[in-house]
Amino acid sequence: MATHITRDVDLAVETLRKGGIVAIPTETVYGLAALALDETAVGRVFSAKGRPRDHPLIVHLAPSADPSLWGVLDDNALSLAAAFWPGPLTILVPRTALVPDWVTGGRSTVALRVPSHPTAVTLLERLGDALVAPSANTFGRVSPTTARHVADDLGDTIDLVLDGGPCDVGVESTIVECTHDGLQILRPGAVTRDDVERVTGVEVGALTGGARAPGMLASHYAPRAAVEVVDNLTAARDRANEIDARGGKARLVAHDDPSDYARHLYADMRAADDEGATVVVAVDPGDEGLGPAVRDRLLRAAAR
Ligand code: TXA
Numbered sequence: 001m002a003t004h005i006t007r008d009v010d011l012a013v014e015t016l017r018k019g020g021i022v023a024i025p026t027e028t029v030y031g032l033a034a035l036a037l038d039e040t041a042v043g044r045v046f047s048a049k050g051r052p053r054d055h056p057l058i059v060h061l062a063p064s065a066d067p068s069l070w071g072v073l074d075d076n077a078l079s080l081a082a083a084f085w086p087g088p089l090t091i092l093v094p095r096t097a098l099v100p101d102w103v104t105g106g107r108s109t110v111a112l113r114v115p116s117h118p119t120a121v122t123l124l125e126r127l128g129d130a131l132v133a134p135s136a137n138t139f140g141r142v143s144p145t146t147a148r149h150v151a152d153d154l155g156d157t158i159d160l161v162l163d164g165g166p167c168d169v170g171v172e173s174t175i176v177e178c179t180h181d182g183l184q185i186l187r188p189g190a191v192t193r194d195d196v197e198r199v200t201g202v203e204v205g206a207l208t209g210g211a212r213a214p215g216m217l218a219s220h221y222a223p224r225a226a227v228e229v230v231d232n233l234t235a236a237r238d239r240a241n242e243i244d245a246r247g248g249k250a251r252l253v254a255h256d257d258p259s260d261y262a263r264h265l266y267a268d269m270r271a272a273d274d275e276g277a278t279v280v281v282a283v284d285p286g287d288e289g290l291g292p293a294v295r296d297r298l299l300r301a302a303a304r
């Protein structure tokens, strides 16, 4: 049976209330949602993705929900929430007693996010309940940025895909840890290090490679093709020609604007696999805006 793709938010709400698992659009990537407090439904999310049970999930809340029911937000966390929610920011804080072990993999912290995609907001407000929503891809594949990507990847293992069009940001939310005196960015995204420092007035520790965010493996961001990152377009063309001349099949990935780069990155990687490319030759996105987030995904993919 083909996956049911719909734009009917009420159908998605009903399906979730009954313990179903529904792929939902967010401004970053599509998520595979289930009621956070429904152990069976959350279990189905892990199974559908083929994801290890100890990889913690992000709790997604409506703009009107009270995050303090779920986590203990310090001043930095509150400032970040006020500035960037709803939006592509996940805040990692100590959890409350409400948060079940099946969400955090038994950790003492919980990741919270209030998405801004209008469809996600409508869904969460009508539902009036929190959702877990890991990226809606099978474990080890790149994240989906369209409803079609989700249906192609997860097929009929899920109950419904709620179609909200292509994702605007294109890479996963920034994860900021606010659990002790310092702030740490565990995963770069559309909310930049500068943004975090400006709002909190606190200097942010250098990226640690995500050691404390289990599940941030290189393979999560990698296509089947090998990935090489080069400095500029000329170098990329030379390298692609060299690969083709040796009997390989190169696909060039480059976008001038870092936001465009992020928006198209995962679709480009899927396209590379679909056309049987052996190597993705990607131009470094630079340091502005979403550049570091795109570079992070590219370098993880290249390091695989
Ligand atoms: O943009 C996003 O955040 C998307 C959309 C769908 O909201 N979701 C997403 O979820 O990227 P997921 O599960 O694919 O990635 C969540 C990351 C994982 O690397 C996980 O290890 C980390 O967040 N994480 C979640 N809870 C954590 C916790 N308590 N401690 C450390 N890391 C945590």
Ligand code: MG
Binding pocket: 134, 135, 143, 220
């Ligand atoms: Mg993911």
